[in-house]
Amino acid sequence: xxxxxxxxxxxxxxxxxxxxxxxxxxxxxxxxxxxxxxxxxxxxxxxxxxxxxxxxxxxxxxxxxxxxxxxxxxxxxxxxxxxxxxxxxxxxxxxxxxxxxxxxxxxxxxxxxxxxxxxxxxxxxxxxxxxxxxxxxxxxxxxxxxxxxxxxxxxxxxxxxxxxxxxxxxxxxxxxxxxxxxxxxxxxxxxxxxxxxxxxxxxxxxxxxxxxxxxxxxxxxxxxxxxxxxxxxxxxxxxxxxxxxxxxxxxxxxxxxxxxxxxxxxxxxxxxxxxxxxxxxxxxxxxxxxxxxxxxxxxxxxxxxxxxxxxxxxxxxxxxxxxxxxxxxxxxxxxxxxxxxxxxxxxxxxxxxxxxxxxxxxxxxxxxxxxxxxxxxxxxxxxxxxxxxxxxxxxxxxxxxxxxxxxxxxxxxxxxxxxxxxxxxxxxxxxxxxxxxxxxxxxxxxxxxxxxxxxxxxxxxxxxxxxxxxxxxxxxxxxxxxxxxxxxxxxxxxxxxxxxxxxxxxxxxxxxxxxxxxxxxxxxxxxxxxxxxxxxxxxxxxxxxxxxxxxxxxxxxxxxxxxxxxxxxxxxxxxxxxxxxxxxxxxxxxxxxxxxxxxxxxxxxxxxxxxxxxxxxxxxxxxxxxxxxxxxxxxxx
Amino acid sequence: xxxxxxxxxxxxxxxxxxxxxxxxxxxxxxxxxxxxxxxxxxxxxxxxxxxxxxxxxxxxxxxxxxxxxxxxxxxxxxxxxxxxxxxxxxxxxxxxxxxxxxxxxxxxxxxxxxxxxxxxxxxxxxxxxxxxxxxxxxxxxxxxxxxxxxxxxxxxxxxxxxxxxxxxxxxxxxxxxxxxxxxxxxxxxxxxxxxxxxxxxxxxxxxxxxxxxxxxxxxxxxxxxxxxxxxxxxxxxxxxxxxxxxxxxxxxxxxxxxxxxxxxx
Numbered sequence: 070x071x072x073x074x075x076x077x078x079x080x081x082x083x084x085x086x087x088x089x090x091x092x093x094x095x096x097x098x099x100x101x102x103x104x105x106x107x108x109x110x111x112x113x114x115x116x117x118x119x120x121x122x123x124x125x126x127x128x129x130x131x132x133x134x135x136x137x138x139x140x141x142x143x144x145x146x147x148x149x150x151x152x153x154x155x156x157x158x159x160x161x162x163x164x165x166x167x168x169x170x171x172x173x174x175x176x177x178x179x180x181x182x183x184x185x186x187x188x189x190x191x192x193x194x195x196x197x198x199x200x201x202x203x204x205x206x207x208x209x210x211x212x213x214x215x216x217x218x219x220x221x222x223x224x225x226x227x228x229x230x231x232x233x234x235x236x237x238x239x240x241x242x243x244x245x246x247x248x249x250x251x252x253x254x255x256x257x258x259x260x261x262x263x264x265x266x267x268x269x270x271x272x273x274x275x276x277x278x279x280x281x282x283x284x285x286x287x288x289x290x291x292x293x294x295x296x297x298x299x300x301x302x303x304x305x306x307x308x309x310x311x312x313x314x315x316x317x318x319x320x321x322x323x324x325x326x327x328x329x330x331x332x333x334x335x336x337x338x339x340x341x342x343x344x345x346x347x348x349x350x351x352x353x354x355x356x357x358x359x360x361x362x363x364x365x366x367x368x369x370x371x372x373x374x375x376x377x378x379x380x381x382x383x384x385x386x387x388x389x390x391x392x393x394x395x396x397x398x399x400x401x402x403x404x405x406x407x408x409x410x411x412x413x414x415x416x417x418x419x420x421x422x423x424x425x426x427x428x429x430x431x432x433x434x435x436x437x438x439x440x441x442x443x444x445x446x447x448x449x450x451x452x453x454x455x456x457x458x459x460x461x462x463x464x465x466x467x468x469x470x471x472x473x474x475x476x477x478x479x480x481x482x483x484x485x486x487x488x489x490x491x492x493x494x495x496x497x498x499x500x501x502x503x504x505x506x507x508x509x510x511x512x513x514x515x516x517x518x519x520x521x522x523x524x525x526x527x528x529x530x531x532x533x534x535x536x537x538x539x540x541x542x543x544x545x546x547x548x549x550x551x552x553x554x555x556x557x558x559x560x561x562x563x564x565x566x567x568x569x570x571x572x573x574x575x576x577x578x579x580x581x582x583x584x585x586x587x588x589x590x591x592x593x594x595x596x597x598x599x600x601x602x603x604x605x606x607x608x609x610x611x612x613x614x615x616x617x618x619x620x621x622x623x624x625x626x627x628x629x630x631x632x633x634x635x636x637x638x639x640x641x642x643x644x645x646x647x648x649x650x651x652x653x654x655x656x657x658x659x660x661x662x663x664x665x666x667x668x669x670x671x672x673x674x675x676x677x678x679x680x681x682x683x684x685x686x687x688x689x690x691x692x693x694x695x696x697x698x699x700x701x702x703x704x705x706x
Numbered sequence: 707x708x709x710x711x712x713x714x715x716x717x718x719x720x721x722x723x724x725x726x727x728x729x730x731x732x733x734x735x736x737x738x739x740x741x742x743x744x745x746x747x748x749x750x751x752x753x754x755x756x757x758x759x760x761x762x763x764x765x766x767x768x769x770x771x772x773x774x775x776x777x778x779x780x781x782x783x784x785x786x787x788x789x790x791x792x793x794x795x796x797x798x799x800x801x802x803x804x805x806x807x808x809x810x811x812x813x814x815x816x817x818x819x820x821x822x823x824x825x826x827x828x829x830x831x832x833x834x835x836x837x838x839x840x841x842x843x844x845x846x847x848x849x850x851x852x853x854x855x856x857x858x859x860x861x862x863x864x865x866x867x868x869x870x871x872x873x874x875x876x877x878x879x880x881x882x883x884x885x886x887x888x889x890x891x892x893x894x895x896x897x898x899x900x901x902x903x904x905x906x907x908x909x910x911x912x913x914x915x916x917x918x919x920x921x922x923x924x925x926x927x928x929x930x931x932x933x934x935x936x937x938x939x940x941x942x943x944x945x946x947x948x949x950x951x952x953x954x955x956x957x958x959x960x961x962x963x964x965x966x967x968x969x970x971x
Contacts, residue, residue, distance in 0.1 A: 603793035606763055607851075609781035611807035611858060621810070625797040702796040702840040 071147035071274070075426045079144040083135050086128045093125035131425070139415065140424035142400035143275050149396045150275040150282045153406040154413035155291040156393065158298035159386055161408045163379065165305040166245075169365075170376045172383075179366045183225055186357055186366075190218050193353060200350055201343040206332050213325045213354055220321055220361055224313050227368040235371075237311045242374035244304045248297050249382040252389055258296040261289070276427060282406060282413040293389065301382075308375070312364025325358050423672040428679070431672040441510070442661050442673070447680075448512040452504040460498030468493035512680065514574075514656040519642045522578045526585025526638060531631060534593025535623060544594075555587040559645040563652055572653040577646060584645050585638040592634025596627020629696075629703045636692045643685055658684075708774045708861050710737040710760065710894065716768030717755055717920075728919030729755045730766070735913070735922065737896065739861070742888050742931050744897045744909030746955065748963050752920020753898045757864050760896070761787050773862060783807065786860035790867045792847040794839045800826070800850050801835035807858040825853040828890075829883065845876035849883070856887065865897040869904065877904075878939055884908055885934050902955050906930050906948060907939065914955060916962055924958070926951065 070080060097119075135141045142149065169178045176184075194214050197207060223229045251257040269287030272278070286295040329351050339347065387394060397405055404417010414420065423431075435442050438449035471489045478484045494500050536543040554562075563580055570576030600623050608622045650659025658677050665673035696703075717730035729752045737743055745753045758764045759771060762781040771778050773785065794803050802809075804825060805818040826832050829849040834842070839850060848868060855863060865884075869877045881904065888895050897908050905912055910931045916923035928951065933942045942948060 601793065603789045603791065604795065606761070606781070607787060607789060607793040607854075608795075608806070608810075609763070610761055610783070610785060610787040611810060611854065612783040613806075613810040617810050621806075622795065625795070628797070700797070702838060 071144045073274070075430065076144045076147060079135065079140050079424075079426050083132070083141045083144065086132045086135070089128045090125055090132070093121045093128070096121045097125075134422070134425050137402055137418040138422040138424045139401050139419035140426055142396065142419075143424065146396050146400060147275055148288065149393060149400075150406055150413070150415075151269075151272075151284075151287055152291050152294075152393055153397055154282050154284055154408055155286050155294035155298070156386065156390055157406055157408035157413060159294050159301060162298045162301035162305055163382065166241075166308050166375065167379055167383075169308075169372065170379060172376075172379065177369065179225070179369065179372075182360070182366045183221060186221055186360060187218070189353070189357055190214055190221070193350065193357075196350060200346060201339060202332075202347055203335075206335060206347075209328050209332055210350070210354070213328050216321055216325050217354070217357055217361065220318065221366070223318075224361070224364075224366045225368055227371065229317075230313065230368055230371055234311060234313060237307075238372060239374055241304060241308050241311070242378040244307070245301075245375065245378035245382055248300050248304070249378065249385045251300075252293065252297050252382065252385045257293055261292050265292075276424065280412055281415060284408070284411070284413045290389070290393075294386075313367050313371075314362075314364045322358060322362055326355075329355055329358075421671055423675050428672050428675050432676045432679075435673070435676070438510075443655075443664065445656055446510040448508065448510040450506040451509045453507045454498065454502045455505050456495070456500050456502040457498035458505060458507065460496055463496045465493070465496045468496050511656055511658055511661050512684070515646060515650065515658045516684065518574060518577050518657070519581060519639070519646055522581025522646075523585045523635070523638055523642055525578070525582045526589050527631075527635065530586040530589025531593045534590040534595075534631075535597045535619065535627065537590065538594040538597025538627075539619075539623070547590075551587055551590055554583065555591075559584045559641070560648050563645070563649050567649065567653045572655065577649045577654070577657075580649055581642045581646060584641050588634050588638040588641065589631070592630045592637075593627055596630030597623050599630070600626045629700050632692070632696050632700060636689065636696075639688050639692065640685065643681065643688075647681060708739040708894070710771075710773050710862055710896075712736070712760075712769070712771045714769035715756075715759065715766050715771055717752070717759065717764070718767045730759075731919035731921045733769070733920075733922055735925075737862075737894060737911075739894055740892045742895050742897075742908065742910040743913065744899060744905040744911075745913045745915060746899060746902065746905040746959070747913075747915030747920075747923070748917055748959050748966070749900070750920075750966075751915040751917040751962075753915050754866060755920065756915075757866050757896070757898050760862070761785055761864050783811070783858050784861045786855035786858055786863045788848070788851050788855050788863065788865040788868045790870050792839075792844075792851040794847055794850055794854075796838070796840045798839065799835065800831065800837050800839055800842070803839055803850055804835075804853045804857055806854060821857055822853075825857050828856075828887070829853045843876075844872050845880060848872065848880060852883070852887070856891065856893075860893070862894045862896065865895065867898055867900065870899070870901075881907055881939060882934070885931060888931070889935050902952055902959070903943060905955075906951055907934055907942065912955075914958060917966060923962075926955075 070076065100121075167173065171177050174181075194211070197210055197214070200207065200210075202210070265285070266287070269283075269285040269291070272283035272285055272287065273280075275282055286292045333348070333351055390397075401415075401417075401419060404415065404419055406413055406419075407416045434440055436447050438446035441447065441449075468489060471492050473487065473489045475493070476485045476487050476490050484490075533543070533547060537547055538544070559580060562583065566580050566583075567576045570579060604622055604626065605618060608618050613621065646657070647659035647662070650657035651663040654660045658681055662674055662677040664670075665677065712733055712735050715730055715733040717728075719727045719729055721727060733756065745756065747753050755764065759766050760773075760778065762778050762785065765779075778785075795806065798806070801819075801822050804822045805813070808818045808821070822835060823832070826835060829852050831846060831849050831853070834846070839847060842850065851868070868884075869880050872880060884895070884897070885908065887893070895908075897905075899905050899908070906928060907930050909926070909928055912926040912928055913922050914924045914926075915921065930942050930945075930948055933945075
């Protein structure tokens with residue numbers, strides 16, 4: 070059990086969530102037992118209530134997250150990753166040997182090599198007839214192909230296996246068997262250096278330091294696997310050095326190479342195309358010769374001692390892991406821990422699904438306004454002079470409209486003030502005032518962009534939509550403009566608009582305005598078109614003017630469509646904004662996610678995803694509240 | 707004084723296919739102030755068209771129609787309208803619906819509040835002022851529609867099948883209410899209906915209209931509305947003369963319908 074606060078919380082939460090699941094199930098059973106019996110299948114009333122299932126659903130999601138991100142594993146078995154890392158070192162040391170045998174692959178590597186080279190030789194022989202070379206050259210090439218084929222066959226024969234090769238094979242097998250025996254013995258390695266032991270224990274825990282998993286051994290079992298891995302690495306190197314060659318082999322190969330060289334040097338009486346074909350042929354033949362020279366093709370049974378030894382050590386590795394094997398299988402689902410050249414890492418869902426505790430820690434770290442992300446807090450405030458805020462509302466050209474000229478400097482180098490320059494100071498906020506808190510940060514920037522874009526879209530879209538719903542001219546005249554740009558996905562506009570407006574807020578706000586505007590026009594138009602004629606007739610005969618009918622009858626009657634439109638527009642605007650911020654920008658949630666993506670910072674990516682989900686949920690809850698408050702009569706008219 | 711005069715009224719529609727449909731042909735009548743008129747006829751006889759012309763929602767293609775010697779040219783407050791489904795503004799409360807007309811013409815809050823109270827009492831909805839209209843039953847909604855129309859003090863009240871969507875019991879109560887309002891306010895009322903009983907009961911005068919082209923077919927002058935003011939409505943309906951008239955008109959409309967069906971087949 071991990072006794073750090075983070076580990077304890079995760080451990081407790083995991084148990085609590087499991088208990089909650091059991092409770093909700095039992096509670097559900099109890100409700101069913103006491104429920105009225107008139108609820109038949111298909112009655113929609115049966116879907117009412119059931120809030121305990123909400124709890125069950127949330128618990129399930131959190132349990133899956135804790136489980137598949139290996140956060141639960143880390144909490145309950147904090148040292149398992151380090152030990153599995155030592156096991157993984159053995160696995161990776163054995164890899165070069167194991168890959169020669171059909172343990173994880175279908176075919177023996179020798180079989181595979183033989184089949185491929187033989188097929189390629191056949192292919193080349195078939196090409197030989199169409200090759201436009203002199204008859205002498207053709208005979209030479211045919212000779213080379215035949216020699217190579219003979220060599221290939223001879224390599225597969227036990228008779229041609231040299232004695233020293235046989236000795237080397239049995240030597241490697243014996244070395245592996247020694248390591249296997251060591252792995253199974255109780256006191257191996259014989260003496261653990263206390264300095265090494267201390268270094269191992271001094272490493273930061275799993276996921277705590279800069280490296281993901283501490284890689285130095287820190288327990289007797291760990292040292293055992295670590296020592297075995299070191300030995301196996303040397304053995305694997307020896308194994309790689311074994312080649313199935315002999316004196317006859319060397320001379321044959323040299324003859325082929327000489328033949329090929331002669332052909333390459335032969336006078337170029339051919340045209341370019343034929344020359345190319347000949348060179349390609351010679352090159353391919355050379356490649357096969359080189360592969361044969363590698364000597365990795367052994368008679369089918371020659372390597373059996375090594376294969377048996379590998380299977381033996383794999384078994385010993387499994388046996389020695391004991392409970393660790395079950396922790397790996399059960400608590401670290403869909404993946405395992407692997408050893409690379411110098412470090413260990415999680416592979417599978419433990420890697421790309423960040424641990425909830427780490428994600429919360431990342432959020433807490435970035436939410437700290439002194440740290441933030443790229444020096445900008447997520448959501449915080451800043452004290453700004455009040456005059457600066459006022460200046461954002463007053464356009465600078467107001468000062469230009471004041472009669473007179475701006476002051477010029479005088480003989481003494483002073484710039485006198487006049488009324489016009491003072492107005493300019495107000496318009497630009499260039500005067501001293503008290504300070505006011507102003508929200509800042511990535512979240513604030515994103516929200517402001519959406520709100521402004523949406524607000525402009527509603528402000529202009531709703532009147533135009535109503536107008537289009539009521540006037541033949543407006544419908545016909547504006548329809549082509551809107552219908553031409555609306556079906557284009559907003560993201561397709563983004564590159565153009567961001568190029569025109571730059572990477573600041575203007576482009577994004579304009580893009581969001583475009584999105585919201587089209588949606589609002591269409592929903593307001595639908596609302597206006599759907600007004601019952603009798604209501605308009607009634608308003609007429611009650612003495613309402615045209616303006617009053619629009620304001621008091623058509624607008625309220627269109628509210629359900631308009632509010633639904635706003636709700637849709639919010640969703641689409643969020644999507645568009647995040648993408649636009651990813652394309653260009655220096656602040657915003659999309660920007661944070663894009664930077665995190667470039668750094669493969671899974672925790673931050675997930676944090677932004679969760680933040681976006683929460684913000685979308687908050688917006689939607691606000692809209693639902695507004696809808697319930699403003700149009701309780703919807704669908705009841 | 708304040709008579710509704712229809713002189714040779716004609717209405718010809720052109721369908722999208724280019725055919726012309728004679729919805730009203732040479733409709734001539736005079737409705738005196740304070741009269742209660744019901745209009746009856748098979749579907750397609752132009753009775754709703756006639757009402758819409760009087761209300762000012764449609765302009766006739768021939769002839770003229772005037773109220774109080776003023777040519778009707780568009781909707782006006784002096785001609786109040788009650789629709790089949792109430793056509794209430796469901797985003798407003800009962801009181802806000804009732805004083806809608808007054809507010810649109812700029813009346814102040816205090817006077818209207820008092821008037822609204824009075825009219826809600828007359829239609830039997832006292833205390834319902836702050837209730838949203840979508841929570842009311844169909845009959846109550848029609849009461850609101852009546853009060854909304856009457857608060858404007860119109861000269862003529864036009865009702866387009868006002869009780870068509872109500873159940874039998876509510877319908878009878880509303881019929882009494884209409885008669886009561888007619889008597890107490892002395893308004894000219896024109897009711898369109900396709901219930902023969904309702905037409906007999908709510909018509910001092912009764913026009914039976916015929917289709918293709920829509921025209922006035924026959925006019926009755928009836929005593930039942932007067933009787934209904936102080937007698938139980940069921941007694942009136944059980945009267946022998948009522949029964950005779952009902953059968954006569956039913957037969958008349960039946961024949962018209964058969965003629966149409968015959969032509970159609």
